[in-house]
Amino acid sequence: MDGLKQIWDTFFDLDLIGSTLPTLLKEGLLNTLFLTVLASAIGLVVGIFLASGLMSRFRVLRLPCRWYVDILRGLPHILSIYLIGQGLPLAGLTMFGNWTYGYAALAIGLMEGAYMAEIFRSGFQSVDKGIVEASRSLGMSHTKTMRLIVIPIGFRRVLPALTGQFILVIKSTALVYLLGLAAGQREMFAIAQDTSTNNASLSPLVAAGLFYLAITVPLTYVVNRWDKRMREGRPAAPTAPAAVRTEEALV
Amino acid sequence: MTQASTAAADAVTTTGTTVRYEHIDKSFGNTPVLHDIVLEAPGGTTTCIIGPSGSGKSTLLRCTNLLEIPTAGRIFIGDEAITDKGADVDRIRTRVGMVFQNFHLFPHHTVLDNVTLAQQQVLGVSRDEAVETARANLAAVGLAAYENRRPSQLSGGQQQRVAIARSLAMNPEVMLFDEATSALDPELVKGVLAVMRDLASRGMTMIVVTHEMRFAREVAEQVVFLDQGRLVEAAHPTEFFESPRSDRLRSFLDEVL
Numbered sequence: 033m034d035g036l037k038q039i040w041d042t043f044f045d046l047d048l049i050g051s052t053l054p055t056l057l058k059e060g061l062l063n064t065l066f067l068t069v070l071a072s073a074i075g076l077v078v079g080i081f082l083a084s085g086l087m088s089r090f091r092v093l094r095l096p097c098r099w100y101v102d103i104l105r106g107l108p109h110i111l112s113i114y115l116i117g118q119g120l121p122l123a124g125l126t127m128f129g130n131w132t133y134g135y136a137a138l139a140i141g142l143m144e145g146a147y148m149a150e151i152f153r154s155g156f157q158s159v160d161k162g163i164v165e166a167s168r169s170l171g172m173s174h175t176k177t178m179r180l181i182v183i184p185i186g187f188r189r190v191l192p193a194l195t196g197q198f199i200l201v202i203k204s205t206a207l208v209y210l211l212g213l214a215a216g217q218r219e220m221f222a223i224a225q226d227t228s229t230n231n232a233s234l235s236p237l238v239a240a241g242l243f244y245l246a247i248t249v250p251l252t253y254v255v256n257r258w259d260k261r262m263r264e265g266r267p268a269a270p271t272a273p274a275a276v277r278t279e280e281a282l283v
Numbered sequence: 284m285t286q287a288s289t290a291a292a293d294a295v296t297t298t299g300t301t302v303r304y305e306h307i308d309k310s311f312g313n314t315p316v317l318h319d320i321v322l323e324a325p326g327g328t329t330t331c332i333i334g335p336s337g338s339g340k341s342t343l344l345r346c347t348n349l350l351e352i353p354t355a356g357r358i359f360i361g362d363e364a365i366t367d368k369g370a371d372v373d374r375i376r377t378r379v380g381m382v383f384q385n386f387h388l389f390p391h392h393t394v395l396d397n398v399t400l401a402q403q404q405v406l407g408v409s410r411d412e413a414v415e416t417a418r419a420n421l422a423a424v425g426l427a428a429y430e431n432r433r434p435s436q437l438s439g440g441q442q443q444r445v446a447i448a449r450s451l452a453m454n455p456e457v458m459l460f461d462e463a464t465s466a467l468d469p470e471l472v473k474g475v476l477a478v479m480r481d482l483a484s485r486g487m488t489m490i491v492v493t494h495e496m497r498f499a500r501e502v503a504e505q506v507v508f509l510d511q512g513r514l515v516e517a518a519h520p521t522e523f524f525e526s527p528r529s530d531r532l533r534s535f536l537d538e539v540l
Contacts, residue, residue, distance in 0.1 A: 166387035166446075169348055170401035170453060171377035180404065184391050262391075 045235035052227050052236040056243055060220035065247075067137055067205040067219060072198055074141025079148025080183065086153045097149070104146035109207060113139045117211045132217060136208040144201050151193045155186035188262050195255040199248045220244070299326030300361045300378070300456035300488050302347060307356035309342055309512075316342045318512045320356070324457075324505070327486040331499035331520075334509035335535060340492040343509065344459050347490060348379040360457060377405055380450030384462040386442040388434035388449070394421065395430035398449045406453065413452075420448040424478050440471030447478055458482065460491040496540060500524055508532045 085097030104112060116139035120126075128134025159182045167177040206221030213222060224240035302324040309317040317339045324330040332340045345351040346358060349365060349372050358366045365375045388397050398417035402408050408416070421427050424444035434442055443463060450458060460479065464472045476498050483489055483502050493499060499506050499520060506523040508516040508531075516523065516532050524540075527533045 160387065162383055162385055162387040163389065165350055166381075166383060167389070167401075169350065169376055169379075169381040170449070171373045171405040172401055173373050176404055180400065181389060185389075188391060 042234050043238050045231075045233050048227070048231055048233055048235040049239040049242075052224065052239040055223050055227075056220050056240060059216060059218060060223040060240070061243060063217060063219040064202065064205050064221075064243075067133060067140070067208060068198075068202045070133070070137035071140035071144060071205065072201050074137060075144030075148050075197075075201065078142060078145025079152050082145060082149030083152035083156060084178070086149060087156060101146045101149050104143050105150075109143060109204060110210060112143045113207050113210050115139075116142055132208065132211045132213060136205075136211055139211075140201060140204050140207070144197060144204070147197055147200075148194065151190050151197060152186065155190035155193075156182050157186075158189055159185045188259075191255060191259050191262075195252055199251070202244065202247060299486070301326040301359075302457055302488060302490065303359040304343070304346075305357045305359070307343070307346060307358065308354045309339070309346060309351060310354050316512050317346075317353070320509075320514050322507060322514060322517060324488060324490050326361075326488050328504035329483045329489040329491060329502050330505045330507060331503040332490065332492045332507045332509060333494070333496070333499060333535075334515075337511075338509040339512040340509050341461050344381075344461050344490060344492050347457070347459055348376050348381050350381075373405070377453050378455055379457045379459060380453060380455035381459040382443070382446050382450055382461065382463045384466050386434070386439070386446045386466075388442055388445055390434050392434075393430065394426065394432050394434070394437070394445050397434065397445055398452045401449070402452055416452050417448070420452045421445070423451070423481075424448045425474070438471055439467045440474045443467065443471075443475045444478055447475075447482075451482075457488045457490065460489065460493065462492055462494065464493070464495060494539070496524070496536075508535065510535070 082097045082101060085093045086101065088094045088097075107115075113136070117132075117135040120135060120138070128138075156178075163181060163185070164177055167181045168174075172180070205219050208217075208219060209222045209225070218226070220240045220243050221237075224236040227236035228234055304320050304322040307317055307320040308315070320339075320343060322330075332343065334340050342351055346353050346366075347360075349370075353366055356366070357364050360375065360378055363375070363378075364370070388394075389400065392400060395414065395417055398420060399410070399413035402413040402416060403410060418427065418430065421430055424447055426441060426444055426448070429437065429441065429445075434445065437445065447463075463479070464475050467475065472495070476495065479489070479491070479498070480502050491498075491503070501520075503520050505517060506520045507514060508523070508527075508529075510531050515529050516527065518528075523532075524536065527536060
């Protein structure tokens with residue numbers, strides 16, 4: 033029974049969890065979400081370009097993309113964060129000034145881009161060659177076929193895998209502390225860790241864990257619903273041109 | 284289909300573009316697939332190509348819109364030598380529509396957008412004009428009420444008719460059909476063949492790779508028999524089916540009829 037009580041006190045000190053929550057909510061959550069969205073946006077763009085490069089007919093395009101993906105997927109994340117987040121400013125590339133988040137988002141984004149590239153490549157390559165031929169047969173160029181047919185279809189197919197990657201990004205944002213944070217810049221994990229150290233208890237980390245779950249579980253659920261709906265198509269709508277416009281806007 | 288046929292008259296303008304194959308050879312690596320094909324598909328007529336699987340029928344058809352490039356020989360669409368160096372492949376493909384065995388609709392678009400997409404992207408017509416053309420062509424294949432559906436919500440036969448409408452919306456001069464009914468359940472074949480008959484009767488130049496002997500007999504002006512990459516016989520269907528000249532065609536017809 034002693035062991036159980038110790039576990040409870042270490043991880044589930046309700047008072048401490050309760051007192052950490054407001055800071056997590058006010059400061060940490062927004063910072064985490066902001067960093068996640070920024071890093072993911074960079075990762076998505078980098079990933080799509082890398083994926084196109086990986087599928088290129090030309091070696092000069094294919095090989096550098098291959099190296100990029102292999103190296104950034106192979107290095108420990110912490111090292112990549114240092115290399116990009118501290119290496120860039122040291123090299124005189126201070127495009128974000130003193131704004132740590134810029135370097136952090138760029139570092140995480142460039143890293144995630146390598147993972148997303150492989151996800152996208154598998155998605156794009158899963159698009160039926162016949163559909164590509166149908167598009168080309170209608171006179172659509174290679175580029176238009178990629179942009180309007182292969183990428184949208186492939187993107188939808190890898191949505192569940194991308195969600196998994198997105199969740200990894202959310203958790204990767206914790207690594208921003210490596211680059212040093214000013215007041216008000218702490219994301220959820222940094223806040224939890226500080227509180228944890230100050231109180232010699234792991235409960236604040238559990239509090240942060242609850243927040244991570246509160247983001248990731250509903251997200252997974254929503255994406256799976258969306259994925260299912262796209263797979264099965266939506267119920268036949270009554271003839272309404274407005275519905276057609278919405279479809280167009282989606283692509 | 285009768286109502287649809289009337290509407291279709293507006294949707295398709297017929298031209299009499301002739302397709303000519305001059306000594307076409309095609310190999311994949313070291314495997315010869317077509318050998319010295321000489322053939323003319325006269326403008327405004329239907330040519331059916333039949334033959335055992337692996338005889339090169341589909342390859343010949345795919346050469347006609349440059350999905351495959353012949354190893355030797357020239358292909359003319361009207362007066363244009365499409366196989367010559369420097370030919371504008373994307374533009375040539377707008378002159379030649381193609382319908383595939385497995386439909387290959389764009390699964391992420393509605394039926395209507397399947398038909399409007401290339402019009403807007405390739406021909407550069409406005410959205411409104413593209414929609415109007417699309418609706419006329421969907422009506423022509425009897426699917427006016429389905430424009431907001433997704434391809435996955437349609438039967439195979441309906442999907443194939445959308446694929447035909449999608450090609451026709453580009454206002455092509457020639458239509459190619461690559462075993463367009465082979466993937467369909469028997470009860471769905473009829474609707475697709477009806478659309479093809481309708482198109483033929485309005486003077487579209489059509490080249491049709493098919494196993495539907497009745498269609499070939501009733502609709503085609505010319506039937507061509509390919510075997511092992513060679514053109515063995517080409518004739519009017521009556522002569523082709525009633526009095527085949529070669530032994531190979533005779534034994535092939537014995538097997539399939």
